[in-house]
Amino acid sequence: MGRGRVELKRIENKINRQVTFAKRRNGLLKKAYELSVLCDAEVALIIFSNKGKLYEFCSSSSMLKTLERYKKCNYGAPEINVSAREALVTTKTRAFRPAATYHSPRHRRRLLTERNTTHRETMATRKGGRKNVIAITGVAAFLAVAVKLAIDAINSKRNDLKKKKKGPRGSNVRVNLSASDILKLADRVIANSKAVYNAVASVPLDKVTYTNVILPLEELEAYQFPLVQSCIFPKFVSTSEDVRKASAEAERRIDAHVLACSRREDVYRVVKAFAAKGEWSNLESKRYAQFMVRDFERNGMNLTLTKREELQRLRAQIDELSMQYIQNLNDDNSFLLFDHSELVGLPLEFLKSLDKSENNKYKISLRSHHVSALLDLCKVGPTRRVVAGAYGRRCEANLPILEKLVQLRHKSARLLGYTNYADFVTDRRMSMSSSKVFEFLEEISASLNDLATRELTLLKDIKKKEEGETPFGIEDLPYYIKKAEEAQFDLDFEVVKQYFPLSLVQSGIFKVCQDLFGLRFEKVSDAEVWHTDVELYSVFDLNSTDLVGHFYLDMYSREGKYGHTCVVPLQNGSVTNGSRQIPVALLVTQIKKEVDDDPVLLRFSEVLKLFHEFGHVVHYMCNRASHAKFSGLRLDSDFVEIPAQVLENWCYEASSMKLISGFHQDITKPLSDDVCKSLKRWRCSFSALKLKQEILYCLFDQIINSTENVDIIGLFKHLHPKVMLGLPMLEGTNPASSFPSSAIGCEAACYSHIWSQVFAADIYASKFSDDIFNQHTGMQFRNKVLAPGGSKEPIELLSDFLGREPSVQAFVDSKAQPLNNSSSFR
Structure with missing residues (x-):
C-alpha cells in the first residue's frame, strides 16, 4: 500500500x-x-x-x-x-x-x-x-x-x-491487561475454581468415578493455569507500576486460594475414595490421582483436626521466622573503612564508585558485590582477611532464628510421619531420602580430594612467592584462584565479548536446537506484546510441521522489570477433551540495550545463561505429558535443571561456539580455536576447590535438617577443615548467620544444584560429546527425557536414555581435564 x-x-x-x-x-x-x-x-x-x-x-x-x-x-x-x-x-x-x-x-x-x-x-x-x-x-x-x-x-x-490483536494460535494467555482487568480476572479464576472444588466435594463417596472426580480437577488445572499466569506475569515485566501492584495483589489472592484448596478435607476424602478404587484409565492418570492424594496428605489432611491445626500453626511460625531471617540480611548496612594503601589492586573505576567517610577513607559495604570484588582483586592480605571476617560475622541475630526454624521444621515433619525434616523434603525428589543425599555428597567430596589437594598446593606456592611465609587462609582462595587463572589462560573477556552479538547468539541457539531436537523457530510478526522490545516465536516440529508451542522473548533491561534471567511458564501443555493444549512460555533476561543502533554484545556469562534458560524453553516446548500437573517445568526439583545443564555444554565446544560467535564488525570471523580451547579449560579450573566449598554448605544444610539439637556454631567449625583440606574457618565467624538458602527456598535441598550437574555431565559425556550435532541422539533425548515430563520417575527416564543407571564418574573426570592438559599443574 x-x-x-x-x-x-x-x-x-x-x-x-x-x-x-x-x-x-x-x-x-x-x-x-x-x-x-x-x-x-x-x-x-x-x-x-x-x-x-x-x-x-x-x-x-x-x-x-x-x-x-x-x-x-x-x-x-x-x-x-x-x-x-x-x-x-x-x-x-x-x-x-x-x-x-x-x-x-x-x-x-x-x-x-x-x-x-x-x-x-x-x-x-x-x-x-x-x-x-x-x-x-x-x-x-x-x-x-x-x-x-x-x-x-x-x-x-x-x-x-x-x-x-489476536494472541498466538492455541494460546489462552492474555497480555496487556489493565490493573483492574487483572484483579477482575483473578477473582473470576478463584470463583470458578471454588465452584469446581465444591462440585467434586459433593460427589457421594460410593459414586466416585474418574469423570466426576479426577477429570474436573485435571481440566480446571489445565484451563486456569494460563489465566492465573496472565494475572501474575505482569509483575515481572510491566512498565506500569499500577499494573505491577495489581499483579502482586492478584498473586496474593490466588496463593491464598490455592492454600485453602490444599486444605479442603471434603475434596481430599472424595479424591482418596476414587484412588482407593484403583480404576485407572492409564498409568499417567493413576500417577495424577496418587500425587493429588500425596499433596493433600503433605498438608495434613490425613491427620486429626487437632494435629492439622498444630501443623498449620507451626508452618505459620516457620514462614514468619524465615522472613525475619531474610529481612535481617536485607536491613544490614554494615561497612568497613580503608585507606587507599589498603585497597591496592582494586580498579580505579571501582574505587571511584565507593562512598568516602569524613576522614576521606573508602567505605566497603558488606554486601556481596563489594566483598566479592575485594576478595578477588585486593593484593593486601590483611585487608582480605578483615573483610572476609566481617562478612562472616554479619547478622549474628540470625543464629537463634535459624536454630528455632530447624526445631519447628522437625516438629512439622514428625506430625506428618517423617523422622526428620530432610526426609520430608527429599521424599518427593529424585534423592528419595536424606541418607542418599549424604552418600551422594560424600562420594563427590571424596572423589575430588586428590585434585583439590593439588589445586591448593599450587595456590599456596603462588602466595608464598607473592607474600612470603604467611599462612594460607580461606579468605585467600578467591584472590589466588583468579591470579592463577590469569596466568594459565590467555583470556580477556572484554575481547571475547566483541564476538557475541546478541542477534548472532540467538540465531545460533535456534540453529543448535533445530539440528538437535528437530524444531523450527518462526518469529510472529505483529504479535500482541506488552513492550516494543518483546518478540514472539512459534515452534514447529521440523518433520511433521505441527505447531509445538510458543514463547516470548523479553530480553532488554528496563525500569520496573524483574532483575534476573528466568523462564516463566504461561500455559502448560496438556490434553483436554481429546485435544492438545500447546505450551506457552516467557524467557526474561536483563541485557543492556545499546543506543545509536550499536550491536548488543553479550558477556560470555550472559551467553551461558541464555543457553541454560533456553534449555528450559526447549524442555517446556517438548514436554508431551497429558496432564498439566506433569507438564511444563512442574517437575521433580532434582530433575528440572538437568536438561538446561546439558545444553550449557554447547557453550564450550569449538564447533558450536563458532556457530554462535562472530566479530561484531565482521561476523564471518568467529572465535579462534585457541580461545575456544581456553574457554573449555577455564570452565573447570580449580573446580575441585570451588565444589568443595559448595559441598561444605550442602552438608551443613543437610545435617541441621536431618538431626535434632545440633550445635550450629560447632557444626561449621567441625565441617570446615574436614571438607576444605585442613583450612580452618575464620575465627569468630559463622556462615550460618548469613546463609539464606538454609532459611527459605532451598532448606534441606541445597545439594540439588550439584545433583543436576552430575547427571547432566553423565548424559553429555555418554551420548553427545563425540558428536554434538547428532540429531538421532538429540531426538532420543527429546523423546525419552524431555517429552514424558513428570509422567514418569526421573531416574526411569535417565536410565532409559543412558541404557544404565546414572553415574558420578563422568562428572569427576570432567573436573580433572584442566589438570591433565596443563603443564602448569604438573
Whole structure:
C-alpha cells in the first residue's frame, strides 16, 4: 500500500491481459482483506476500465453506501479520461462490536467469497451474460491505491489495535491487561475454581468415578493455569507500576486460594475414595490421582483436626521466622573503612564508585558485590582477611532464628510421619531420602580430594612467592584462584565479548536446537506484546510441521522489570477433551540495550545463561505429558535443571561456539580455536576447590535438617577443615548467620544444584560429546527425557536414555581435564 496512484500500460495479448488482471486483482484483494482485519477498518475496493466498473469488493454491508457514490458517474459515462480512471480503496473506522457479532477470519473469507461471487455474476449478466468477467474487459485494467489509507487507519486506532490483536494460535494467555482487568480476572479464576472444588466435594463417596472426580480437577488445572499466569506475569515485566501492584495483589489472592484448596478435607476424602478404587484409565492418570492424594496428605489432611491445626500453626511460625531471617540480611548496612594503601589492586573505576567517610577513607559495604570484588582483586592480605571476617560475622541475630526454624521444621515433619525434616523434603525428589543425599555428597567430596589437594598446593606456592611465609587462609582462595587463572589462560573477556552479538547468539541457539531436537523457530510478526522490545516465536516440529508451542522473548533491561534471567511458564501443555493444549512460555533476561543502533554484545556469562534458560524453553516446548500437573517445568526439583545443564555444554565446544560467535564488525570471523580451547579449560579450573566449598554448605544444610539439637556454631567449625583440606574457618565467624538458602527456598535441598550437574555431565559425556550435532541422539533425548515430563520417575527416564543407571564418574573426570592438559599443574 502507500504507492499512490498507478497507471498501467495496455497489454495487447488478450490472454496475458486476463492473467495479469487476475493477479493484480488478487493482490489488491489480499491487501484489502489484511487492512480489514489488522487495522480493524471497513474497506471498499473498486476497479475501473475505460468501459466502466470491472470489479468491486467491500468488507461489510455498511460500505455499500460508499460504493454507490461512484456507480452513477462511472456507469453513466462511457468515455472516461485517463486521469479519471481510478481504483478506489476507502476506509471507515469500525465501531467496537461485542463478541457476539465477531466473525472469525475463516467466516469472513466465506462471506467475502459469497459477495464477490454474487458481484461477478451480476457483472457478467450486465455485460451480455458472459460469466468470465476477465474476458469482457477489452482494455487494460487501471489500478491504484490511496496513499494515506493504511497510515491513517493505523494511527487513528493504534491503541484499539493493540487491544484487539489476536494472541498466538492455541494460546489462552492474555497480555496487556489493565490493573483492574487483572484483579477482575483473578477473582473470576478463584470463583470458578471454588465452584469446581465444591462440585467434586459433593460427589457421594460410593459414586466416585474418574469423570466426576479426577477429570474436573485435571481440566480446571489445565484451563486456569494460563489465566492465573496472565494475572501474575505482569509483575515481572510491566512498565506500569499500577499494573505491577495489581499483579502482586492478584498473586496474593490466588496463593491464598490455592492454600485453602490444599486444605479442603471434603475434596481430599472424595479424591482418596476414587484412588482407593484403583480404576485407572492409564498409568499417567493413576500417577495424577496418587500425587493429588500425596499433596493433600503433605498438608495434613490425613491427620486429626487437632494435629492439622498444630501443623498449620507451626508452618505459620516457620514462614514468619524465615522472613525475619531474610529481612535481617536485607536491613544490614554494615561497612568497613580503608585507606587507599589498603585497597591496592582494586580498579580505579571501582574505587571511584565507593562512598568516602569524613576522614576521606573508602567505605566497603558488606554486601556481596563489594566483598566479592575485594576478595578477588585486593593484593593486601590483611585487608582480605578483615573483610572476609566481617562478612562472616554479619547478622549474628540470625543464629537463634535459624536454630528455632530447624526445631519447628522437625516438629512439622514428625506430625506428618517423617523422622526428620530432610526426609520430608527429599521424599518427593529424585534423592528419595536424606541418607542418599549424604552418600551422594560424600562420594563427590571424596572423589575430588586428590585434585583439590593439588589445586591448593599450587595456590599456596603462588602466595608464598607473592607474600612470603604467611599462612594460607580461606579468605585467600578467591584472590589466588583468579591470579592463577590469569596466568594459565590467555583470556580477556572484554575481547571475547566483541564476538557475541546478541542477534548472532540467538540465531545460533535456534540453529543448535533445530539440528538437535528437530524444531523450527518462526518469529510472529505483529504479535500482541506488552513492550516494543518483546518478540514472539512459534515452534514447529521440523518433520511433521505441527505447531509445538510458543514463547516470548523479553530480553532488554528496563525500569520496573524483574532483575534476573528466568523462564516463566504461561500455559502448560496438556490434553483436554481429546485435544492438545500447546505450551506457552516467557524467557526474561536483563541485557543492556545499546543506543545509536550499536550491536548488543553479550558477556560470555550472559551467553551461558541464555543457553541454560533456553534449555528450559526447549524442555517446556517438548514436554508431551497429558496432564498439566506433569507438564511444563512442574517437575521433580532434582530433575528440572538437568536438561538446561546439558545444553550449557554447547557453550564450550569449538564447533558450536563458532556457530554462535562472530566479530561484531565482521561476523564471518568467529572465535579462534585457541580461545575456544581456553574457554573449555577455564570452565573447570580449580573446580575441585570451588565444589568443595559448595559441598561444605550442602552438608551443613543437610545435617541441621536431618538431626535434632545440633550445635550450629560447632557444626561449621567441625565441617570446615574436614571438607576444605585442613583450612580452618575464620575465627569468630559463622556462615550460618548469613546463609539464606538454609532459611527459605532451598532448606534441606541445597545439594540439588550439584545433583543436576552430575547427571547432566553423565548424559553429555555418554551420548553427545563425540558428536554434538547428532540429531538421532538429540531426538532420543527429546523423546525419552524431555517429552514424558513428570509422567514418569526421573531416574526411569535417565536410565532409559543412558541404557544404565546414572553415574558420578563422568562428572569427576570432567573436573580433572584442566589438570591433565596443563603443564602448569604438573
